[in-house]
Amino acid sequence: MKKPLSLSLILAGSMLLSSHASANSHQTPAPMPVEMQQMMKVYTPELRQKVMALSPELKGTIQQLHAGHTRRAKETNLRQIMHEILSEYQSIASAVATDNAEQAAEAARRLANHRIPKGGLLAYFPLDKVNTADLSVLSAMNTAVEGSALKLAEAADKGDMSMAASYMSDIMTGCVACHQKFRGVPGISANLMTPEGK
Numbered sequence: 568m569k570k571p572l573s574l575s576l577i578l579a580g581s582m583l584l585s586s587h588a589s590a591n592s593h594q595t596p597a598p599m600p601v602e603m604q605q606m607m608k609v610y611t612p613e614l615r616q617k618v619m620a621l622s623p624e625l626k627g628t629i630q631q632l633h634a635g636h637t638r639r640a641k642e643t644n645l646r647q648i649m650h651e652i653l654s655e656y657q658s659i660a661s662a663v664a665t666d667n668a669e670q671a672a673e674a675a676r677r678l679a680n681h682r683i684p685k686g687g688l689l690a691y692f693p694l695d696k697v698n699t700a701d702l703s704v705l706s707a708m709n710t711a712v713e714g715s716a717l718k719l720a721e722a723a724d725k726g727d728m729s730m731a732a733s734y735m736s737d738i739m740t741g742c743v744a745c746h747q748k749f750r751g752v753p754g755i756s757a758n759l760m761t762p763e764g765k
């Protein structure tokens with residue numbers, strides 16, 4: 568987990584540098600990146616307030632995460648995008664198992680450059696997780712999933728399918744980590760009796 572840490576340090580460092588440059592304007596809050604401003608127009612006042620309160624470093628990191636993806640969804644929500652990502656993951660697995668390097672590399676690059684859901688990621692996170700402390704793990708998870716997918720693609724390009732296979736678990740470790748923190752429990756029924764004491 569060294570890489571993700573250094574990535575966020577670089578991001579934090581560059582934010583520090585840029586905030587240093589505007590040290591005179593101490594009173595004004597850090598400007599919100601333009602794309603985030605656009606996304607925030609459709610946020611509820613509650614969510615908007617939470618996002619505004621994030622540290623400038625984290626706002627920069629989130630902006631970078633969004634900007635790193637070239638594809639934007641118009642109407643698709645995060646759960647649907649997640650299913651797209653799962654399909655890409657399954658496509659990679661199928662490709663690795665059948666020694667299809669090109670399919671593996673293309674699916675892995677599509678996974679890494681997944682579409683950004685309508686309103687961006689934060690709109691779909693539980694409100695109580697939209698704070699600087701909880702969201703600070705985002706870039707590490709992103710590196711685990713997307714960084715490993717890009718490494719898998721490179722290994723596949725070189726025809727090294729056993730190396731490519733080894734990145735499958737790194738990717739899935741990132742999926743699991745993010746779900747444990749931000750997903751909650753999907754598919755709970757409101758029509759089942761909860762046993763006493765549970």
Ligand code: HEC
Nearest residue numbers: 645646649650652653656691708712741742745749750753
């Ligand atoms: C940045 C955090 C994050 C990462 C990384 C992540 N997910 Fe998700 N995932 C979520 C959240 C949040 C939801 C719940 C979305 C909702 O229900 O609105 C979700 C939901 C899903 C769902 C919908 C069904 C369900 O169980 O809730 C699937 C399928 C899914 N993720 C697959 C994946 C796969 C496969 C990966 C890794 C390749 C992955 N996710 C990586 C945050 C993440």
